[in-house]
Amino acid sequence: MLNINILFKFQSENIRVYLRIKSGYNFSNLYVISNDTLICNVPEGSHCMRNVREGDSLRKIYTFSRIFHPQTTQNEIFNSIVKQKILDFINGENSTLLTYGASGSGKTFTVIGTDEEPGVVPRSLEYLFRTLPQLSKNPVAKPLPAGNITLLNDSDWRKERQFRKNLLNASSSLMDKTQHVKTYMAMQQRLSGEPVGLLEQSSGVSLSIWVSFAEIYNEQIYDLLQPDPPRGKQRPRLRLGCSNGNTYIKNLTNINVTSGLEAYEILQYGIHNLNYASTNLNSHSSRSHSIFTIKLVQVSDTDGGIHISSFNFCDLAGSERTKKTMNVGERLKESNNINSSLLVLGRCISAIRNSQKHNDHKLVPFRESKLTQLFQKALAGQEDIAMIVNISPKREMFDETQHVLNFSAVAKDIAIERRPVENLLAKKPSRFSQLVQSRSGITENGYASEVEDDIEQLRNAVLLLQNELEQQRNEFEINEKLSRDYIIEGYEKILKETEENADRRVKDAEAYVALKYETKLRNMRLKYEAMLEESERNAIIQLDSSDEEEIEQLKEMIDELKNKEVDLQKALTQLKIENETKEQQVKELMERNRKMNEEKMELQRTLDDAVRDYVELQCHYDAKENENLLLEKRNLELENELDSFKEQINAVVEMDFGSEDQDDNVHEEIPREDSTEKDSSSQSAIENVD
Numbered sequence: 001m002l003n004i005n006i007l008f009k010f011q012s013e014n015i016r017v018y019l020r021i022k023s024g025y026n027f028s029n030l031y032v033i034s035n036d037t038l039i040c041n042v043p044e045g046s047h048c049m050r051n052v053r054e055g056d057s058l059r060k061i062y063t064f065s066r067i068f069h070p071q072t073t074q075n076e077i078f079n080s081i082v083k084q085k086i087l088d089f090i091n092g093e094n095s096t097l098l099t100y101g102a103s104g105s106g107k108t109f110t111v112i113g114t115d116e117e118p119g120v121v122p123r124s125l126e127y128l129f130r131t132l133p134q135l136s137k138n139p140v141a142k143p144l145p146a147g148n149i150t151l152l153n154d155s156d157w158r159k160e161r162q163f164r165k166n167l168l169n170a171s172s173s174l175m176d177k178t179q180h181v182k183t184y185m186a187m188q189q190r191l192s193g194e195p196v197g198l199l200e201q202s203s204g205v206s207l208s209i210w211v212s213f214a215e216i217y218n219e220q221i222y223d224l225l226q227p228d229p230p231r232g233k234q235r236p237r238l239r240l241g242c243s244n245g246n247t248y249i250k251n252l253t254n255i256n257v258t259s260g261l262e263a264y265e266i267l268q269y270g271i272h273n274l275n276y277a278s279t280n281l282n283s284h285s286s287r288s289h290s291i292f293t294i295k296l297v298q299v300s301d302t303d304g305g306i307h308i309s310s311f312n313f314c315d316l317a318g319s320e321r322t323k324k325t326m327n328v329g330e331r332l333k334e335s336n337n338i339n340s341s342l343l344v345l346g347r348c349i350s351a352i353r354n355s356q357k358h359n360d361h362k363l364v365p366f367r368e369s370k371l372t373q374l375f376q377k378a379l380a381g382q383e384d385i386a387m388i389v390n391i392s393p394k395r396e397m398f399d400e401t402q403h404v405l406n407f408s409a410v411a412k413d414i415a416i417e418r419r420p421v422e423n424l425l426a427k428k429p430s431r432f433s434q435l436v437q438s439r440s441g442i443t444e445n446g447y448a449s450e451v452e453d454d455i456e457q458l459r460n461a462v463l464l465l466q467n468e469l470e471q472q473r474n475e476f477e478i479n480e481k482l483s484r485d486y487i488i489e490g491y492e493k494i495l496k497e498t499e500e501n502a503d504r505r506v507k508d509a510e511a512y513v514a515l516k517y518e519t520k521l522r523n524m525r526l527k528y529e530a531m532l533e534e535s536e537r538n539a540i541i542q543l544d545s546s547d548e549e550e551i552e553q554l555k556e557m558i559d560e561l562k563n564k565e566v567d568l569q570k571a572l573t574q575l576k577i578e579n580e581t582k583e584q585q586v587k588e589l590m591e592r593n594r595k596m597n598e599e600k601m602e603l604q605r606t607l608d609d610a611v612r613d614y615v616e617l618q619c620h621y622d623a624k625e626n627e628n629l630l631l632e633k634r635n636l637e638l639e640n641e642l643d644s645f646k647e648q649i650n651a652v653v654e655m656d657f658g659s660e661d662q663d664d665n666v667h668e669e670i671p672r673e674d675s676t677e678k679d680s681s682s683q684s685a686i687e688n689v690d
C-alpha cells in the first residue's frame, strides 16, 4: 500500500517551488520561517494594509516545497534542487529550472553565481561531465533546434570543432579568460572530494553534449553565442518555430562541448554578449530573460536509436511592476513588454492551475508571449519544471516581495505528469540506472488521520483562496493602471500636438500677412516716389516750354496716377479682408483646442468613475477576505476541538490500556466519527474508568 502511494507521488506531483532568501539583512520582525512555511508580518504603510482597519494587524502565510534561509550556500542549493535533476536528465528526462524574483534579489547569483561562489549552471556542468562516461570525440549527430537531429560526417564535425575553436578564441580576446579558467578549476578542486554518480562506460551508445544560450528582450529573441554585429548594426533577431507540438527557437546556435570547462567558457562568452548589449542599450540585463540550455544526445551504435534530453536554465527578468519602473516612450514599451511577458506567465500558470482544479479545458494564453510559448510543454505539466523564487527581505522591497510570493503560491499548485522516458543508457541495466531509480523513490509522510487531512485541506483551501484573491487583485491593479496611463498618455500627446500645430499656424499666418503688407507698401512707396519725380521733371519742362499741349498731357498723367491710387486702395482693402479670414481660422483652431480640453476633462471624469468602480470591487474583495478570515477562524475552532478530542481520547486510552504493551496502541486506528459521537464515546470511556 505504501509503495503505491510513493509511485503515485512520483508520477504526478506539483511544480516544485523553492524559496531562497537573500543574505545580508536582518528581517526577523517582517518574516518568520517555520519549516517550509514563510510567515510575513505585514508592516504599517504596506500596500497590503490598505484595506485593513486601523489598529488591526495582518499576517500572510506561504508554503513552499522548501525554504532556503539566507545562510544557505550555493553548494546546498545545487545538491538539494538540481543534482537529482541532472541524474534524471542523463536518464533521458527534459527539465526546466526558472528563477523568479525582483531585480537584485539574487536570481543571477543563484543561476550563474560569482567567481568565488559559482551557481547552479557551472556546478551542473561539472557534475554532468564527472558523471557521464567518456564522450564521443567526434559526435555522430547534432541536435537541431526543432528537436530532431542531423547526422554528422567527418567534414561536418570538423566544421563543428572549428566553430567551437573560433568561439573560444574570440572569448579569450574579449574577456579575462584566465579568471574564468581559475574559477572553474577552483570549483573542480572543491568538488573533487564529493561523490558523484559515475556512470559505467556504456558500450554501443555514443554520447555528445551541446549547449545554446538565448536572450528574450522586449519580446525579441537573440542568440548570445553569435559574435556581436559591427558597430551601428542591430543584433539579428531569431524567430520561433513549431514542430510536433514543440516550440523552439529557429537557427539558434548549438555548440558541441567536450568538457565542463569548455561549456563554462562558452557560458561566459554568452554572458559577456549579454552584458555588452546591456551597456549599449541602456542596461537591460535585468530586464531580459536568458535561457542557457544543455542537450544530451544519445545515439545507439547498434540499432541507430536516438534520444535527446534537454535541460533549460532560465534566469527571468526582474519582476518589478510598472508602477515602480514606469517611464515614458521606449522605456514604457520595454517595461510593459517585460511586465506583460511575466504577466502572461502568471496568467498561464493561473489558468493551468484552475483548469487542473476544475478538470475543464480552458484556453491557456501561452501564445501571448515568447517566453510562455517556449516553455509551454513544461508549464502545462508535461515535462519536469521547478522554480526558485528569490526574495530580498529588505523592508522597502516588502510590497514587491508579496507580489512575487503570490505568484509562486499559484505556481506551486500546478500538477506535473512525469511520463516514463525512453533512454538508451537506461535500457542497459547499469549501476547508474539503479542509482537513479533508487534516488527517485525517496519520500515520505507518516500516518495521518482523516480528520487531520480534512483540516489540512481546509487550511490549504483558505490559503489558496487568499492567494488567488491577492493574485487577481494585483492583476486587476496592474491592468487598470496600464490602460489608464495608456489612455492619458495618448490624449496628452494629441493635445500637445494640436496646441503646437495651432501655435505654428498662427505664427505662420502672422508672418505671411506681415510680409505681404510690407512688400505691397514698399512697392507703393517706390511707385509714388517715381511718379513724383516724373511729375516734377514734367513741371520743369512745362515751365520751360509753356506748351499747352504738354500741360494737358501732364494733367492726364495725374488723373491716371489718381486712378492707380484708387486701384491700390482696393487691393489694400482686399488684403485686409484676407487677413480677417485668416484671423477667423485661427479663432476656429483655438475653439477646437478648447473643445479637446473639455473632452480631456470628460475622459478624466470617466476614469474617476472607473476608479470608483474599482474601489467598489475592492470592497467586494474585502468582503471575500472577511469570509476567508471566518473560514480560518472556523479552522482554528476545529483544530481546538480536535486537540481537546485527542486529549480526551489519550486520557481514556491511557486509563483504559495503560497496562498493555505501548507498541500495539500506536498502530491502532481510530475510527472516524462525528463530533457528537466522539464526545459521547469519550464521555462514556471516562465514565467507565470512574
Ligand SMILES: Nc1ncnc2c1ncn2[C@@H]1O[C@H](COP(=O)(O)OP(=O)(O)OP(=O)(O)O)[C@@H](O)[C@H]1O
Binding pocket: 021, 022, 023, 070, 101, 102, 103, 104, 105, 106, 107, 108, 109, 110, 114, 285, 286, 287, 316, 317, 318, 390
Ligand atoms: N544569497 C546571496 N548571497 C550573497 N550575495 C548575493 C546573494 N544573492 C544575491 N547576491 C548579490 O546581490 C547582487 C544582486 O544579485 P543578482 O544580480 O543575482 O540579482 P538578480 O535578481 O539577478 O537581479 P536582476 O534581475 O537585476 O538581474 C549581486 O551582487 C549578487 O552577488
